[in-house]
Amino acid sequence: MESHNGPTGQTGAHLLHRLFEVQQQYMHIPKQSILELAGELRLPVSQVESVVDFYSFFHRTPRGRFDLLFSNCTSCGDTAMMRSLCKRLNVTPGETRADGLVSINETSCIGMCDQGPALLVNSRTLTGLTAIRLEQIAAQIEAGVPVPEWPVEWFRVQDNVRKNGLLLGTAFETGSGLRAALEKGPEAMLAEVTQSGLRGRGGAGFSTGMKWKFCREAKGDAHYVVCNADEGEPGTFKDRILLSSHAHAVFEGMSICGHIIGASKGYLYLRGEYRYLLNDLHAVLKRRHKARLLGKHILGQAFDFDIEIIVGAGAYICGEESALIESMEQKRGIPRVRPPFPVTKGYLDQPTVVNNVETLAAAALIAVHGGAWFSGHGSEKSAGSKVLSISGDCTTPGVYEYPFGVSIQRILDDCGAEDVQAVQVGGPSGTLIAPDEFERKLGFEDLATGGSFMIYSKDRDLLKVISNFTHFFAHESCGFCTPCRVGTTLLKNGLDKIASGHGTKSDVDEMYRMATMVKRRSHCGLGQTAPNPLLDALKRFPEVFEQRLVHDSEFEPHFDLDAALEEARQISHRDDAEAHLA
Amino acid sequence: MSTRKIRVATTSLAGCFGCHMSFLDIDERIVGLIEHVEFSRSPINDIKHCHPDCDIGLIEGGLCNAENVHVLKEFRESCKIIIAVGACAINGGVPAMRNHFTLKECLEEAYLDGIGVENPMIPNDVELPLLLSKVHPIHEVVHVDYYLPGCPPPADAFMKVLTDLLEGKEPSLPKEILHFD
Incomplete structure (x- = not known):
């Protein structure tokens, strides 16, 4: 598989990508296409069918030429708006209108919680919905104006960074991390990462140094680095900012990891809901190739490393690392039995590191500034900082970065949340806490989080x-x-x-x-x-x-x-x- | 010890009587059981209604029609303990396979369009209980105290549950009895 060779100038001949193209072309996956794709990709027909049925963004029967998916998240969703647009366009939710023009349905959180209500239209993200905007959308659809011709400002996604910290606030010069890592050598660099105390930012908090060490020591025909950008936990959107404004650091973290574990290939698995980021990410990869930060003989040294992007198709479970690997392998996202863990048997059964976007970005900074610099921040068992996605009932939702150990009350004060009834820390899979616990602290010692922070006022x-x-x-x-x-x-x-x-x-x-x-x-x-x-x-x-x-x-x-x-x-x-x- | 025998009622709703047949597989052990148990409403004795003060009700089958609901409610009102017996009572079982279709589709296939149907018409006599739109397990309509799984549950499982209850113990099934493969 090669990068940038797809018919649409996007990513390679991966089943998920080919199915996306077919879905865009016919608004569903015709039986004939399943047979053709099975032949083209040399996959069993049953496997292609199971993938079509597994992922939410693929359909066996035609969706409308305008296919709208309203987020149903408590922060970026508004299903009342969905129902009103359905009424306006005479559509039954989940069904395609008889003339085949439009279909409207719900989807899980699309990561626009700081600028909702939001929806996806033909897989493009549309934010900041209002009653007036709905009217305009309805008019565009009835007039049959193709989505690429809709006003660009409708699709604008803001970063909304409200508070910088260690990660977002430290200037990062492209290439500086990789240069430092190559200079140090893999063993010394691994020691820095271990010393930094960096733990996985997806929420589980496994030691990054340990993970990389296990993978480095594992025997295999090839080693792989995977960046988990399948940010699906409702209320989480911090990776969106890291990918839109700090992509170099993320890719650099992947490259540094590759150098340490002996990988020459890395994959970024991007959630389908963030497809709008794809072109920019490919442009960043291109620039890195030009700067000899990717490809053969990186920075003139004996290190080859390349990165490919795989785009998901609407399945929260693919954020689980072994399900993500299955998905990369063009299968349904069914979690594997662990052990063996990916560090010994991951992608294509080879040793694989799967890390969160934020973890990899932090690793790039650690390469430049050292492990001690990083471990000097945060709390004893939770070194460094955490980038939070704050949404719900507050005056300034957005991205906030804090050193670990910060209290919930402090965060609530900063984002202008009053009369708070409850906070969901770490998303639905995390912890729901009441006001008498607002002095509790963020960190692996107390309240672990992958970054979702949803606030519910007394009116909810x-x-x-x-x-x-x-x-x-x-x-x-x-x-x-x-x-x-x-x-x-x-x-x-x-x-x-x-x-x-x-x-x-x-x-x-x-x-x-x-x-x-x-x-x-x-x-x-x-x-x-x-x-x-x-x-x-x-x-x-x-x-x-x-x-x-x-x-x-x-x-x-x-x-x-x-x-x-x-x-x-x-x-x-x-x-x-x-x-x-x- | 109680002064009277333990009163047990049994019924088969939307089931196949297989659970009752399996119950009868306790064979000669029924003689010992009868020392401690008397049967109230049951297909075994054809008594039509539950004694108002029953101890245990064994329910085979799920709910497919209005009559099933009436019978189940009578059992719940009369019995201190209700036990859902077998796959159909617990999950709907084979009768619930019709839940993949609408009731209309099922009736049309059986009474209008099916092969060999003569004088096609959907029965509508008032004596016939009306069908529920879907087949339901019994715990969706009344509180169920215990579940005796199996299709059918083996005779030993019936004996174990009844013996435990007769001895005033919380019924429990050892793994050997619950293991079917």
């Missing part, structure tokens, strides 16, 4: 928030293991029952039991964290559930019994007493 209905997250996990479960596939749906149904005013104490007890089971028995991190919002809310905000319960009954049916007979009544033309259920 927390049950709706929890329900949104629970629906999200049920939608994103890959379906591989039963506890997660079935469990997340049962949790969703349970919450819907309570939200609709039909829940009893027994439903709450059952959900608690189910949530504990899903957490304990699921195969990967998705299922193991999916019940967190529910469990946190049950513990910290029990009244949110309590006030919706039916109290004069021990048990309520899960569905409307009489309504369940309606279809039969119509077919048999009966309406006698026996044709009803109380």
Whole structure:
């Protein structure tokens, strides 16, 4: 596979890329294309079909020529707006209008939480929606104006960096990190990274130095570096800024890692929702080639390294490193059984480092300034800083960088959040905290986070928030293991029952039991964290559930019994007493 | 010890009676069981309604029609303990395979369009219970105390659960009984 050789001048002949092109051309993946792609890429037809069915952005039946996906995130989503546009254009959500012109549906968070409401139209990101903008969009669609001809300002994505810190605020000269790393040599550079105390910024916090060391020591035909830019956790958008304004540092971190572990190939796996960044990222890669920071004999030395970009297609689970590797291998994003871990058996079963965007950018700075410089910031077990994506009920949402150890209250004060009811730290898979915990500190010792920070004021209905997250996990479960596939749906149904005013104490007890089971028995991190919002809310905000319960009954049916007979009544033309259920 | 025998009621809703047949596979052990148990409403004795003070209700099958719902509610009102017996009661089982289709499609296939159908019409006699639009497991309509899995659950599983309850213990099934492959 070579870079920049695709028919659209984008990335190489990867199944996900080819399917994207077919989807754009026909607004779906025709059966014939599946057969052709299987032949072209020498893949089993069943594998191509399974990939088409797995990823949200591919469809077997035609979407509209204008295919709109509204984010349903609590920060960048507005499904009421979606319904109003549906009404305006006479579209049923999820279905394509009879004339084939337009289709409208929901999608999981698209990472525009600081400038929502937002949507994707034919995979392009449109931010800052208003009622007026919706009217304009409807007019463009009805007039059949192609999306590339829509006003460019509609698609503008702002960085919104509100507070610089160690990473965003330190000037980085392109090439300086790589130059320093090559000068030091792989062993000394690895020692710097280890000394820095840098831990994975995706949220899990594994020691970066240790990961690179394991991979360096692992035997294999080839080694690989993968940058995980599948930033799918709702409320997270900090990698978006790193990729748009600090891409050199990110690519440089990948190259430095490659030099240490003995890799000559790196991949950046970009979430499909960030496709709008692709051209700029390719331009940065080109510039790095020109500057001899990529390619053969980098900086005149015996080090070859190149980077290719793979673009996802709407699957949160691909942020899990082993699912991401599966996706890179042109398969469904199903997490692997670990161990073996990617450091020994990763991409193509070869030793692979998978790191978060922010981790790699930090590594580039560490190469320039040294491990001691980095470990001098932050707290004891959490060296350095954290870039946060702050959204929700505050006056200035955006990107804020803090040294680890900062208190939640300090952050809330800085972004102008008042009358706060709760904060979701680390996204739906993280921790929901109440005001009496706002003195807690960010860091691996206390509140770990991948960067999502969602604020909910006292005006918010927390049950709706929890329900949104629970629906999200049920939608994103890959379906591989039963506890997660079935469990997340049962949790969703349970919450819907309570939200609709039909829940009893027994439903709450059952959900608690189910949530504990899903957490304990699921195969990967998705299922193991999916019940967190529910469990946190049950513990910290029990009244949110309590006030919706039916109290004069021990048990309520899960569905409307009489309504369940309606279809039969119509077919048999009966309406006698026996044709009803109380 | 209780002064009266433990009262057990059983029924098959949208099931195949396979669970009942499996229950009868306890064979001669039923003689010992009868020392401690009397059967209320059950297909075994054809008693039509539950004694208002039953101890245990064994429910086979899920809910496919209005009558299933009435019977299930009678059991819940009469029995201290309700046990969902077998795959259909617990998950809907084979009858729930119709949930992939609309009720209309199912009835049209069976009574109008199917091969060999004579005098095609969808039955509408008032004596017939109306079908629910989907087949449901029983825990979606009443509170269920215990679940006895299997298709069908083996006779030993029935014996174990009943013996535990008779001894006043929390029923538990050892892994050997739950392991089917």
